[in-house]
Amino acid sequence: MSTHEDVLSSENLPHEPEKATLEGKNKFLGFWFFLGGETVLFASLFGTYLALKNSFGAAEHTTPSQELFGLELVFIMTMLLLTSSLTSVYAMYHMKNHDFKKMMVWLGITVLLGAAFLGLEIYEFYHYVHHYHHTFTSSAFGSAFYTLVGFHGAHVAFGLLWIITLMIRNARRGLNLYNAPKFYVASLYWHFIDVVWVFIFTVVYLMGKVG
Amino acid sequence: MAKDTNSNHADQYYKAKKKEEMKHQVITFALMIVFTIIAFGLVIGEFDKLFVFPVLLVLAAVQVGFQFYYFMHMSHKGHEFPALMIYSGIFAAILTILALTTITWV
Secondary structure, eight states, X not given: OHHHHHHXXXXXXXXXXXXXXXXXXXXXXXXXXXXXXXXXHHHHHHHHHHHHTTOOTTOSSOOOHHHHOOHHHHHHHHHHHHHHHHHHHHHHHHHHTTOHHHHHHHHHHHHHHHHHHHHHHHHHHHHHHHHHOOOTTTXXXXXXXXXXXXXXXXXHHHHHHHHHHHHHHTTTTOSOTTXXXXXXXXXXXXXXXXXXXXXXXXXXXXXXHHO | OHHHHHHHHHHHHHHHHHHHHHHHHHHHHXXXXXXXXXXXXXXXXXXXXXXXXXXXXXXXXXXXXXXXXXXXXXXXXXXXXXXXXXXXXXXXXXXXXXXXXXXXTO
């Protein structure tokens, strides 16, 4: 009984608690497998967008991407997401030092930055729909744009819910070998969201602005 | 008791190592900010398309490499499987994008 408690208590955590158990190792490997699949999934959406970005069909209101996109908002969104990636690195740094409280604080900051990003993205979409009539059904460009960027936004929303759930669920438990892999994997997911965003702001917004 | 002193040494060693890694990650973050600003600057500066596009893609690829290797710890030992998964994913991703942009709808 007491040995079991020892293993799970936060004073005796091993180095790299996220990979100390077989379950943790499996989560780690399985999650990277999943990220490989996600890469291909997003590639198919990027490929679709690139192929259809100049297809407006017989749309009544057509606004090409050069006029549509505003770089100020995208720049702020990029900075928010990039910073949230760093704050989740800080969270994992404290996890590896077995400091549960500091990890929770940095995860909380990550969630706030992610929520700000999502809020700006919703505002952006609202702006496009109401001022430019750029909707999901207005043209092939619209469909491809909202599918790609919206799918990324849905990933951000899912990541936020995931991290918040983990924080609430484990708030009173403290850090142990059972939940350390869960926090670690969630932070990997959060970094991957930023990886996808790097290509979205480059390929969709910056290249779209150039033409 | 002997075991405790041992683990204390190990703790100190790992702590220093984690500090070192943190330093690298902060430098990585600073570089990513700089790259992002350069990327936006290139577009705002309205340089030639043929020059801007390749530079933008290289900047993006380097930033993604930073994310994988420093923020997601792929530079650490024991990340052979993650590297295999991500590089296979990137390989399939490139094929997918090539196919969709050159054959399917053209």
